[in-house]
Amino acid sequence: MPEKTASRRRGAELEEALLDAAWDELVSLGYGGFTFEGVAARAQTSRPVVHRRWTSRADLAIAAISHYGRKNPFTAPDTGSLRDDLVALLRWLSERRVELAVVMSMQMSEYFAETDSTLADLRERLLAERGGPRLMEQVLDRAAARGEIDPRRITARLADLPVDLIRHELLMTGRPVSEEVIAEIVDDVFLPLVRLRTG
Numbered sequence: 001m002p003e004k005t006a007s008r009r010r011g012a013e014l015e016e017a018l019l020d021a022a023w024d025e026l027v028s029l030g031y032g033g034f035t036f037e038g039v040a041a042r043a044q045t046s047r048p049v050v051h052r053r054w055t056s057r058a059d060l061a062i063a064a065i066s067h068y069g070r071k072n073p074f075t076a077p078d079t080g081s082l083r084d085d086l087v088a089l090l091r092w093l094s095e096r097r098v099e100l101a102v103v104m105s106m107q108m109s110e111y112f113a114e115t116d117s118t119l120a121d122l123r124e125r126l127l128a129e130r131g132g133p134r135l136m137e138q139v140l141d142r143a144a145a146r147g148e149i150d151p152r153r154i155t156a157r158l159a160d161l162p163v164d165l166i167r168h169e170l171l172m173t174g175r176p177v178s179e180e181v182i183a184e185i186v187d188d189v190f191l192p193l194v195r196l197r198t199g
Helices: 002-007 011-029 036-042 047-051 057-071 082-096 098-107 109-115 119-130 135-145 156-173 179-198
Strands: none
Touching: 011 036, 011 047, 011 057, 011 098, 036 047, 036 057, 057 098, 057 109, 057 119, 082 098, 082 135, 082 156, 082 179, 098 119, 098 156, 109 119, 135 156, 156 179
């Protein structure tokens, strides 16, 4: 029976099954329909098994989103060119993060009301939990080391701009960003600003 099969799972295997189930619940039902009972049923286990690990559904939702990110890792590109690094990074974000963007924007509205937080707060929490330098930071550090940019002239807002624009496209359309738009963000928006600031 499924219940007996589920009961044999332990440790990391059980936690992964629970987080996979929690992610699927968020995608399917949104935070409004997100419950311990639903996650437990999807994972073929009991509510107490889930509740022992996460004391609130908000914590479980964050854990599920973090888990999704860990299952779709990406190493900052190092092509030898800032432009090519940016295109590779934005292309990956477009292809692999569209589902995450839709969940965080459209499926989490009740989470923001319940926790009195914003999408920006959620993003910062997820980044803090991931730890380490951000992908864009790595790309810019490598460009600075190659002498392509002067890091002293790159503001935090400018550094975030390409990813912010990709995120905006994903949130507005709910589908991957075209190669043409990625090229426009890199060639027509970001690189001219960098060149002006470093010129």
